[in-house]
Amino acid sequence: MAQKPIREAQAKQLILDNWPSDLPGKPEIKFAAVCPKTNLDSLPSRHPWLNEGKLVAKPDEMFGKRGKLGYVKIAENYEEAKRWIEEFRGKEVMIGERIGKLNNFLIEPFIEHQSEYYLAFTCERENDIIHFSERGGIDVEEQGDAMATIKVPLSQTSIIGSESGIRNPTEGGPRIPDSDLSPTINGLFALFKKLDLPYLEFNPITEVNGKVYLLDTVARVDTCAAYRQRNNWKGMEVPEGFGSTILPEEKKIQEMDEKSGSSLKFVLLNPQGRIWTMVAGGGASIIYADDITSLADPKELANYGEWSGNPTTDEMEAYTSEILTLIERNDQDQVLIVGGGIANFTDVKKTFAGVIKAIKKHQSSLRRLRIFVRRAGPNDTEGLRALQEACDEMNIPCVTHGAELPMTDVVGMAIDSLQLRRIPNSEFRIPNPNPS
């Protein structure tokens, strides 16, 4: 797991829940979140302020530039906001190159304001970074010199206190002028650190009559810290990115991964793709994906997957089974590439025993599948032999290779077996004069 974006409503809820009671500058946060289950008619009964003036409504689907794209609605009253949401609710839209459904929305009171600021906190290797500009509302790339970038050493917990505003205590350089915003910036910075948010952006943030409003919030969480943020995150479910509806098979593998000490990853890219992969190792899986997408039409790559850290035989059986279930549903000729480098400690025999069990279970419906294997590591000879023999017995076409074959050579074989190669093979391999 790694950094993942969360919804604006979730980010604002985190700030509301965790702002320390003794810290000044708490921003005004008032919102109503709309999810697929929300009954829009009864929403005002839970949020009476919805009937008290102008509102802003927008989709909350973790894509940016909503204003530019026409996805921010300023409504005179709740009725208008509701109509606007109903118009888009559940609709499939294309944002950039991603297609996804608009399921989640955010409604907030409309704040009449003059000034707009840009504020963001990001992480660098040895410092936290505060980005601030008095030209809020426009993109980071367009900020130019207006943006002050302040490095804050990791040990620093408070960034306020000097009369000259907020600045890096050890360096000269840019600073954020002291203003009514300073206590809020300080508090938000503290939460950014405390809540394991590797990215937190407010664009714009504004101040009206001494009160600070976060007009737009973007945040990412470090999912690796979830175990220690349980109390602060309060059971928040980290959503999938926009356009990534998660399938039951993906969900099952995700749950297996969470419970296992090993790593089991699976992302379905195209269920009608003809090239399926089950590659061992985070690094090797990237290289296999690179090779497949360079040799064949990327649309043919059905999935990205990765397993590592010596999973148990049972885990490998369950993991393989989920993938075979998807292969069964696709009625074209397909290939499955079981790839990987030379393992350091993952036992090839033990993990392949799980693969074999799963194939046996599904054998009757795998008539259109060919399997290409390249894997090495502890007990590889026995593991490869067992898989080869099992496939031979079941009459499933299968080739198995160990370290004697360059790692990704099976990709070319698999692609050629389906005649999917799109660039001529210009490769010239120097023969090895003294093979070891």
Place this chain on the structure above:
Amino acid sequence: MNTLFTNSTTSIIYGRKSISIQRMLDFDFLSGRSPSVTAVVDPNSGAPLKVFFGKKEFLLPVVRNLSEAKSKFPQADVIVNFASSRSAGAVVSEGIDLGYRVIATIAEGVPERDTREWIVKAKEKGTILIGPATVGAVTAGAFRVGDTGGSCDHLIASKLHRKGCVGYVGKSGGMSNEMYRMIAENSSGIVEGVAIGGDRNPGSHLMPHILRFQENPDIAMIVITSEIGGREEEEIALALTEGRISKPLIAWVSGTSADCFPKDVQFGHAGAWAASAAETAQAKNKLLSEAGARVPARFEELGNLIRKTYEELKIAGRITDPMEPIIQDLPEDRRHTHFQCTISDDTGEEATYGGVPISAFIKEGSLAKAISKLWWKTDLSPQTLRYLEMILTAIADHGPAVAGAHNAIVASSAAKDTISSLCSGLLTIGPRFGGAVDAAARTFYEAHKKGTSPQDFVDQMKASGQRIPGIGHKIKSIHNPDSRCKELLEYARANFPSLPITDFAKEVETITTAKKGNLILNVDGLIGVTLVDILLPQLPEDVRESFFEVGYLNGLFALGRSVGLLGHVFDQKRLNTPLYRHPQDDILYEDGGLQS
């Protein structure tokens, strides 16, 4: 040092990872060096670990925490940290504080903020961090971190047991082994290889390793593999342009497929995602290539490029093919033994107690001396040996009426054999009869260690409803003192200057006997506290640590009392006593209630 490790580097392993440790030792054996693992840290158990070095099995010391490892094995300057992602941070932090030179962390899934904090701290102290989320690193023929290089057949095929001419650094731990093989098949192999790990902020980046390769005269060429995400290739490109890296550098950044995906895909490595166009694999390959690195068109051509570069260097006379060393065979049929023994040995000419021939003990003729060697693996002072003999004498017997002797007599009169009758008596030894020595010793020791006052101690025990072990006697009292206690205490006071636990127990006795005359420090209690005072400082650390759990002092009582129990058994057998049957009029048959 031009390499991370040498063939004299030694390490501490955090975590009882027996397979990984065995792999390290097998590598050492194949490389012809001495064992590179000095000790294991296991917070849950100090039991030593059985491992092989070549064919020979030995016990690897296990300690409970890192600071103990540092004080006992100060020469080891590397930590191989197998702690989980949740506890890895504390190990790294403590390791930096203790001054370890290299800390390699294997766990995947460490929160980013934690790793960044280590990085800052390590920088201040000059610690080299490797990982997290990696398999580690290896210096060919010198030292391997954990599982790096895989099983023995693969590490020999990848030529990790001897020095080549290539410096390799990459992100992926899994791919590092594949790369070692690719490099070995296309050149003379690596001098050193590092997998920095797939996180967004690895403990050490590619650059410091590349600069070390540049400095190392044994390294003729450098190979790096990187991934989509992060921008440190810019720094490498700059160093190439400025000539700070002058050796041929072959590079490949994987992740070119990221653009082809129809949706967000988090690759298996946490750091493998592009936050901007500059972080894509395509951009970074281009940047490195333009700066003078040798970048293939595809990963598949990497091996050829390595071969081509190696051949060029060979033609230029910069390198020659190395001699292949003779490798000692690792026996295939190694089996761990099921028993272990650390106190005596009968495999030589003459049996030994703790390495000393039995004849030496016989000549000396001291039972206590043999006890100290076989029980506590040490030699005790002559005064202590004499005190032990006095104790054994004092507890040898206490008449036929006490529970143990009574049972031995009953068994013997039932015509049971000598050993069964002795056992019948011995099996009676327990918390209420003779078996309170350890409990008394421990209770007084811990109360004194906590600094509890004697009065508070008595009050606390009373409040919790517990009897104080070692206090109280059925017959003896302050008015009718136990002569055994008197003699033992007199000797102890005369021969040992400081008896703090004993002093504490005697103060407790003053309080308890003020309440009731028979609440004296009994013979169990006195033996317990005096021996803690006298023995503990003289014992080796591993014996001292488990002193109370093992139950040495109850053992001492059983040993001494066996003399008396056997006496009673022999006595009964000589007298040919008939079977004992307890008189019925001495048994209350009802439930104890008054009958009307």
